Amino acid sequence: MTLAAATNENLAQISNNLIYSAMAVYILAFLAHIGEWVFGSRSKVGRTSAALTGAVKAAAGAPVVTTARAEGGTAVLDKPKVVTRAATGARDVPDGPGAAGGTVKGDLYGRIAIALTVLAWAIHAGGVVARALSVQRAPWGNMYEFSITFSMVLVGAYLGFLAAGKNVRWLGLPLAGTVLLDLGIATKYLYTASDQLVPALDSYWLYIHVSTAIFCGAVFYLGAVTTVLYLFRDSYESKIAGGGKPGAFATSVLERLPAAASLDKFAYRVNAAIFPLWTFTIIAGAIWAGDAWGRYWGWDPKEVWSFITWVAYACYLHARVTAGWKGRKAAVLGLIAFACWLFNYYGVNIFVDGLHSYA
Template identity: 45%
Template sequence: MAINAGLASLSESLWTAATGTYMLAVVAYTGEYAFGKNGRIARTSTDRTAQASGVRQPALVGSSEATGGIADRLDGMADQPDLASQPRFGAGTVEPAGDAGRRWGRAAVGFTVLAALFHLASVAIRGIAVDRVPWGNMYEFTLVVGLMATVAWLATLVKMPQLRYLGLFVMMPVLLVMFLAGTLYTKASKLVPALQSYWLAIHVSSVAVAEGILLTSAAITTMYLVRARFERHAAAGTAPARFAALGSRLPAAAALDKAAYRTVAFAFPIYTAGVIFGAIWAEAAWGRYWGWDPKETWAFIAWVIYAMYLHARATAGWKGNRAAYINLLGFGAMTFNFFVVNIVISGLHSYAGLS
C-alpha cells in the first residue's frame, strides 16, 4: 500500500494542534499554581493542631454528581484540602478557594484532555497513512512517549485529583517532548526490512508506555527533591534559597516520594516485558537473544538501576533523597539510551530515521 500523503499531512497538522493546546494547558496550570487555593495551603503549611482546634474544611464543590464531567469532578475534589497531610512546621490559616484558581484548574484539565485527543489522533492517523504501527522511527516513538506521559498524568488526576495544581511540572516536560518530536521529524515512509515484524508492535509499544510513565515519575521525583530541601530549611528556621523556595507550594515531601515510588512500581514490569520481548525479537531476527549491542546494553543498565531502586525501597527501606537520586539516575540512563545511542552510536538498532 502506498503512503497516503493527505493523511500524513493531517497527522502533522494534528501534532501542531496538540502542541498548541499543550501550551494552553501549561499556561492554565501556571494560573492555578499561582492563584489557586491548594498552592496557598501548601505555602502557609497549616499544621495538624489547626485541625484539632476545629478548623473546618470547605465543603466539596463542583462534584461529579452535581455537574458531571471529569473537569468538574477533579475541580471539586481538588478544592478539599488534606490538612492531615500538611507538614508540621509553621503556622497559617486555610484561605478560602478563589474562583480564579478553580477556573484556571478546570481550564487546564480541559486543555489537557483536548490536547491528548489531538495527540492520539495524530499518532493514529500517522499509522493509517503509512499502513503500519506508528512508532517505526524516533519522531513517531517520541510522539507515543509524550502521549503515554499525558495519559499517565490524567490517570493520576483521577486517583489523586488534589494534585491537579502540580500539572505545570508534569506538562512542561510533555510540551518539551512535543517540541523535540518536531526536531526529529521524519517524513512518512515504509519500514526498513529489519523492522517489518509483528514484534515491533509488541516490543516498542511496551517500552514507549513504560518510558512515558517513568517520565511522569521523574517529574514527581524532581518536585520531591525541591520540597524536601524546602522542608529542611523550614525545620532549621533558615530561608530557602533559589529553587528550594518553590517547595513552599508543593505537597509534603513524603507524599511526593510515595507517588514517585508507586509510579515506578507500576511502570517497571511493563519495561521488563519490553526488554524480554526485544530479546525474543532479536533471536528471531539475528539468531541470538542478546548480543550486547549498545541499545541492548543501555536498556539493561536502565533496567538494573530501576531494579535497584525498587529493591532498595522494598528491602532496605530506602526513602528520601537516596532513593530519589537512584530514580533520576535510571531515567538518565534511559534518556541516554534514547538520544545518544539512537543518534550518535552506531549499532544494530540504528533505525532512528534521521538520515
C-alpha cells in the same frame, strides 16, 4: 506492494497538521497552568501554611477538615489537610492544597488547563492515529513516530490518574512543558517521512515490544518528575523544621505541593508498578532479536543500555526496602535510573552506532 506505494500522503499531511494543532493547544494549557500557580500564590493559604507545618511537627494525626471563607473579597477554599509520615519518620506535615493554592480563581485556571490538556490530547491522538493509517502499520517505526506516541501516552497516563481521582494536577505544568519540548524536538529534528520503515521492524513484535517500552517510559517520567519535586519539597520541610525561613517563592509554590512523604510514596509506587513491565519489555526485545537477527543477545548498545536501565531501577527499588536508603538517597538513585532510560531513548538511537540506530 512497497511501503512508498502504500503511503496515503493525504493522511500523512493530516497527521502533521494535527500534531502542530495539538502543540498550539498544549501551549494554551501551559499558560493556563502558569495562571493557576500565579493566581493561586495570592492566597493566604500559602503564606500561613508554614506556621501550620510547624504546628503539625509536634502533633501527628491532625484531623482532615474542609471549610470555606472569604478574605479580602476573594473566596478562599481550605483544602483537606492530609497528614502523612515523612520518609525519614522524623516529622509529620500536611499535604499542600494543590496548584491552585486554595483560591477559587486559581482553581478556575486549573480547570481550564485540564480541559485544554484533554482537548490537546485528543488532537494529538488523532495525529498519531492518522500517521498509522497513512501507512497501515504501528505508528512507532522511527524516532519521530516514537516521540509523538510517547508524549501522547504520557499525557494519557496523567489524565488517567486524574480520572481515577488522584490529585496530581500539580504535575500539569511540568508535563505540558515537557510535551511541548518533546514535540518540538520531534517535528524540528526527528521528522521522518511516513513511508520509511527499517526491515527488521516489520514484525508483529513491533506492536508488543515498542508499545510496552513507550508506556514504561511515560510512567517512569511521571515518577522522575515527582522525585524532583520531592527533593525540593523535602529540602523545604527540613528548613522549616530547622527553624529556617524560606523565601517568598518557595512558600507560595512548595507549600502547595503534596508533602514530601506523599511525593516520595507516589514516585516509588509508580516506579515499582511499572518495573515488571520494563522487565517484560527487555525479554520481548530479546525474543524479537532472536527472530530478526538470529541471536537473543548481542551486546548491541540498545540492549546494553536497556539492561543498565533495568539494573538502575532494580537498585532503586532494592534501596527503598533497605535500611538507610530511603528518602533522598533513594530519590537520587531513581533520577539516575531515569537518566539511563532517557539516554537509551535519545542517545543510543541518535549518537551511537548499532542495530537500533534507526533515528
